Amino acid sequence: MDVEAAKHAAGEAAAALVEDGMRVGLGTGSTARWFIIALGRRIDAGLRASGVATSYATQRLAEEHSIPLHELTRSGLDLAVDGADQVDAALNVVKGGGGALVREKIVAGAARRFVVIVDESKSVTHLSGPLPVELLGFGVEHTLGALEATGARFFLREAPDGSLEHSENGNLLADGLYPAISDPHALADALAALPGVVDHGLFLGMAERVLVGRDDGTVEDRTR
Ligand code: A5P
Numbered sequence: 462m463d464v465e466a467a468k469h470a471a472g473e474a475a476a477a478l479v480e481d482g483m484r485v486g487l488g489t490g491s492t493a494r495w496f497i498i499a500l501g502r503r504i505d506a507g508l509r510a511s512g513v514a515t516s517y518a519t520q521r522l523a524e525e526h527s528i529p530l531h532e533l534t535r536s537g538l539d540l541a542v543d544g545a546d547q548v549d550a551a552l553n554v555v556k557g558g559g560g561a562l563v564r565e566k567i568v569a570g571a572a573r574r575f576v577v578i579v580d581e582s583k584s585v586t587h588l589s590g591p592l593p594v595e596l597l598g599f600g601v602e603h604t605l606g607a608l609e610a611t612g613a614r615f616f617l618r619e620a621p622d623g624s625l626e627h628s629e630n631g632n633l634l635a636d637g638l639y640p641a642i643s644d645p646h647a648l649a650d651a652l653a654a655l656p657g658v659v660d661h662g663l664f665l666g667m668a669e670r671v672l673v674g675r676d677d678g679t680v681e682d683r684t685r
Pocket residue numbers: 488489490491492493543544545546555556557558559560561562565
């Protein structure tokens with residue numbers, strides 16, 4: 462399977478949704494990259510649109526592709542487009558494999574429309590782990606214990622040199638190895654209630670549309 466072709470197809474399809482004058486949330490990761498490249502091409506061809514980046518990598522990519530960037534303001538965004546690690550039939554999503562989940566959730570939540578772009582390998586019947594979370598460093602061992610009481614082993618992410626990985630917000634990242642997430646809403650509520658958890662990678666009821674790219678270049682359009 463040509464995963465890159467599938468990601469490319471989904472990114473191109475999402476870029477076609479951007480209308481003149483839109484302010485757009487720009488996601489992070491290898492699928493969002495194709496969206497950013499395609500949007501840059503449309504801007505080069507005369508489309509007027511601007512973006513809010515969800516990570517420094519995305520900021521650099523957007524700058525390379527002539528997408529004007531701005532801060533997130535109170536008026537929000539017209540559209541946000543981002544990749545995902547898993548998507549279920551109800552368009553609930555797990556995100557954060559790339560460690561940008563907090564900014565990604567802020568940007569997706571600020572957008573009137575949130576569109577997720579994935580290749581077919583991300584489509585699942587039921588969500589499961591690894592579920593990324595962002596944690597404050599203070600009291601992290603206690604927070605990990607409280608997280609594990611929700612039904613999964615949690616592991617702090619490490620950088621290649623063995624040091625603890627930090628998000629761009631300066632916090633720690635961990636992944637919860639849930640064998641299955643039978644009630645995503647109950648788990649999201651439980652995680653959000655834990656002091657020390659900045660946010661988690663469950664994006665529930667946020668995506669209005671999921672574009673699933675296939676390696677033959679076609680795109681399945683799933684709408685809620
Ligand atoms: C970044 O923190 C993530 O939420 C990514 O959007 C997600 O992991 C999907 O990334 P890929 O498109 O690279 O698989």
